[in-house]
Amino acid sequence: MFGALRVHRYPLLLATGWVWGLSRWGVGFLGGYLARELSDSARLIQLTGVALWAPLLVGGVAGGVIADRLNRRAAIVLQFVVVAGLATVLGVTELVGRLELWMIYPFLVVVGTGWVIDLTCRRTIVYELVGSDRIDNAMALESLSSATSLAAGALVGGSAIKAVGIGAAFMVVAGLMLVALLLFVAVPVRSGRRVEVLTPSGPFAAVGQGLALLRTEPALVSVLGVTAAVNFFYFSFTPLVQRFGQLLDADALETGMLASMTGFGMMAGSAFVARFQPVRRGVVYLAGSLGAMVLLVPFTQVTGLVPAMVFLLASGIGMGMFGSTQGTLVLTAVDEEFRGRAMGLLSTAIGVLPAGMIALGELAEVWGARDAVLASVVVGAVLCSVWVLRHRQVLGLTA
Numbered sequence: 001m002f003g004a005l006r007v008h009r010y011p012l013l014l015a016t017g018w019v020w021g022l023s024r025w026g027v028g029f030l031g032g033y034l035a036r037e038l039s040d041s042a043r044l045i046q047l048t049g050v051a052l053w054a055p056l057l058v059g060g061v062a063g064g065v066i067a068d069r070l071n072r073r074a075a076i077v078l079q080f081v082v083v084a085g086l087a088t089v090l091g092v093t094e095l096v097g098r099l100e101l102w103m104i105y106p107f108l109v110v111v112g113t114g115w116v117i118d119l120t121c122r123r124t125i126v127y128e129l130v131g132s133d134r135i136d137n138a139m140a141l142e143s144l145s146s147a148t149s150l151a152a153g154a155l156v157g158g159s160a161i162k163a164v165g166i167g168a169a170f171m172v173v174a175g176l177m178l179v180a181l182l183l184f185v186a187v188p189v190r191s192g193r194r195v196e197v198l199t200p201s202g203p204f205a206a207v208g209q210g211l212a213l214l215r216t217e218p219a220l221v222s223v224l225g226v227t228a229a230v231n232f233f234y235f236s237f238t239p240l241v242q243r244f245g246q247l248l249d250a251d252a253l254e255t256g257m258l259a260s261m262t263g264f265g266m267m268a269g270s271a272f273v274a275r276f277q278p279v280r281r282g283v284v285y286l287a288g289s290l291g292a293m294v295l296l297v298p299f300t301q302v303t304g305l306v307p308a309m310v311f312l313l314a315s316g317i318g319m320g321m322f323g324s325t326q327g328t329l330v331l332t333a334v335d336e337e338f339r340g341r342a343m344g345l346l347s348t349a350i351g352v353l354p355a356g357m358i359a360l361g362e363l364a365e366v367w368g369a370r371d372a373v374l375a376s377v378v379v380g381a382v383l384c385s386v387w388v389l390r391h392r393q394v395l396g397l398t399a
Contacts, residue, residue, distance in 0.1 A: 004138035007130045012187045013122065018145040019180040020080075020118055023173050025153025026160075027087070027111050028052055028239075029259060030169055031104045033161060033252060036242040038101045042369060046361030049239035049354070051108035055116050056351030072121035076184060079114035084177035086110055087170050094167030119350075120343045127331055127339060136281070136328050140274035143324030147270050147316070151263025158256020213334060213342060220333040220342060222393035223285070226384060227326060227349040230289045233380020234296065234319075236356030238262070243369040248305045261309045265316020266323060273324040281325045282397035286388060288321025293381040300374040329397055 005011050031048035035041070086107050093099045123142065130138040160169035214221055238259075245255030269288060278284050292315045299311035326346070334342045356376070363372040388394060 004130050004134045004141055007134060007138075009187050010126070010129050010138065012183055013126060013129065014141060014145055016180050016184040016187070017118065017122060017142060018149050019176055019183060020114075021146050021149030022153045022156065023083070023087075023176040023180065024052075024111055024115060025150045025263075026157045026169070026173050026176070027108065029154045029157030029256060030161070030166060030173070031108050032239045032242045033157070033255070034099075034104055034166060035101060035239075036246065042240065042243055042364035043361045044101070045239050045242050046236075046357045046364070048104065048108055049236070049357045050361075051105045051354075052112045052115075053351060053357065054354040055109060055112035056119070056347045056353070072125060075117050075121050077181065079117045080177050080181040080184070083111055083114050084174045084181070087174035087177065091167045091170030091174065094165075094170060099167070116347055119347045120340055123327060124340045124343060135331060136277050137274060139326075139328040139331070140270055140277070140324040142327065143320060144267055144270035144274055146323065147263045147266030147320055149263070150266065151260040154256045154259035154263065156256075158253045158259070161252045161256075211345075213338060213345060217334055217342075218391070219393040219397060220330065220345070222388070222391040223282075223326070223329045223333065223397070224345060224349040225387045225391055226286060226289055226394060227346065228352045229380055229384040229387060230292070230322060231350050231353040232356035233376050233383070234289075234293050235353055236360045236376060237296070237373045239357065240360070240364060240369050240373060243364070244308065247369065248303070248308060250305055254305060258305065258309055258312065261312035262316040262319065265313040265318075266320035267316075269317040269320020269322075270324040271320070272317075273321060279398050281329060282394040284321050285325040285329060285397075286384075286394060288318040288323075288325070289384060290318070290381055292316070292318030292322065293377040293384070296377045297374060300370045300377075329394070333397070 005014070028048070031052065032045055035045045035048050039045070090099065090103065090107055093103065123139075126138055126142065127135055156172070157169060160172050214224075241259045242255060245258055248254075248258070250258060273281075273284065295311060295315035295318060299308055299315060302308050302311065327343070330342050330346045331339050360372055360376055363375065366372075367375070
């Protein structure tokens, strides 16, 4: 289950991603909670998610170019420094009583940009470190790491708000970013580092080559279609957990516990894939996607905190299966020189999420959170099934 950890330097790289994920999910929880407290609007709560995820849509392909052609290491270090600095500024601003809701949105955009860099640059370095023999295991561990950071990030955010307030919670996030930076710089430089100097037309040509993969790699297209459906119709509900917390009369800590259930479920699903490394990874990917959406249906209708946590946990297991196979499917669907750009296309497919969040937020303003999320996952499950019936290549992808 933990075979990739025996690869020299990979544990440091995995720890970097875990601490970065802990910070990112903590920031996401803080932003949603701030919008909940200052606005009581489903629309403005959803917009915190839009700001966090939007860079994946507009910057994914460009991030892939950076991963393939430029200095990955420098890009990762830079985003850690910038995010830690801005988190400190927001924390101080809140502590002196000057923090306003609008300030959180540009900060979340910056954090989302860092997410693009992590997805395209750090995970491409992961492939270089572990090689094709252990990439399945490494990506499952990456998904497990992401799931644990999601669960812990929500708990840390909720606990910190209750214990020391929002301002100090931002300072905690800044500290975590610095820890991630220290872990990453401890990873020695290796040959995968990119230092090419591009001609003015170079970046645009590289972006075009990345988009051209959509015409030449049908298996990649099949995978990305499922990714886009899941993110638009399923993950778009995550900021609204704050609203569900209100409906269930949950305080900050209890809402953090509720939000963490998705992460704990993803841990279980990712651990399953890491341990057993199923051969038909494409089938596992699709089964996890559909299972997660179906299991979210009862979550939208229960009226007790404990049942809501149980169903969210069960749904998260499917997401763990989805997440732990997604990166591997993309990385192995293309030739080596295009892996960074393929990961950029993956982040772009994930980046449809902000549009889903906007649509769901508007629907929740009219129908309420429960009915809006219910409609979203039912439509998503149907459309995902139709997509795979027309693009079956994902079902044939194996280890």
